[in-house]
């Protein structure tokens with residue numbers, strides 16, 4: 001029996017991705033940190049959609065977690081044909097003042113966990129072809145992003161890694177896609193950023209449900225780069241037309257202003 005494995009499935013975009021997969025009658029494996037109600041969510045999905053669901057609570061910032069997820073999948077004889085690397089986090093920070101541990105866990109989760117999960121699951125996905133990988137990047141991946149310095153760079157990594165990987169594994173029957181969400185009101189950190197981030201972030205909002213459905217549909221249609229919504233596509237075009245120095249000054253000024261407002265609260 002085939003399964004979609006989703007990281008960061010307890011809330012936000014990942015939860016909506018899990019529910020949308022189930023609505024397509026795909027069985028789902030849910031991954032997120034311990035004590036975040038995965039058991040309850042798994043029960044809800046079973047009763048609402050009648051698919052098979054299992055879950056594993058683990059910390060993806062730990063080096064051995066991708067291997068332990070793979071071993072759990074094999075020991076239960078689940079066959080994964082869709083790997084969705086959604087777990088990730090960001091924030092607005094002044095790099096000089098960012099705690100050492102925060103930078104490291106951001107890189108561990110946003111970058112290392114994705115590389116390692118793709119790596120340990122490649123053979124499994126090849127065996128279960130046609131198979132799919134969907135990695136979650138961000139609109140912030142498209143340009144160096146002052147005051148989201150590590151986050152933006154981590155998401156650029158995910159985008160470039162995914163594009164390169166898609167070429168390498170195409171002949172193994174694996175289609176690889178990357179989704180670049182813009183502002184999506186999920187957790188309180190993101191909601192604060194949207195509220196304080198000026199007009200564009202307010203008008204360019206898309207819901208988590210919309211982003212989840214679009215990402216899954218387009219990944220299953222083998223689209224390589226998925227940018228949710230016309231407003232995000234327009235924003236990207238404008239940013240690319242802008243002289244680089246002007247673009248960087250604008251991003252730095254607006255994001256620093258947002259940082260100051262968040263810290264005044």
Ligand SMILES: NC(=O)c1ccc[n+]([C@@H]2O[C@H](COP(=O)([O-])OP(=O)(O)OC[C@H]3O[C@@H](n4cnc5c(N)ncnc54)[C@H](OP(=O)(O)O)[C@@H]3O)[C@@H](O)[C@H]2O)c1
Pocket residue numbers: 007008009010011012013014031032033034036058059060061086087088089090109136137138139180181182183184185186187190
């Ligand atoms: N929301 C946006 O505006 C936006 C924009 C662009 C890109 N994105 C990207 O989209 C993805 C989902 O974002 P979101 O806003 O939906 O996030 P979210 O609501 O904060 O949910 C994050 C999910 O990741 C899980 N997670 C966090 N740290 C983990 C860890 N160490 N190990 C295992 N699981 C962990 C969380 O599990 P727990 O519940 O157990 O903590 C949760 O299920 C992220 O990669 C994010 O960078 C979001």
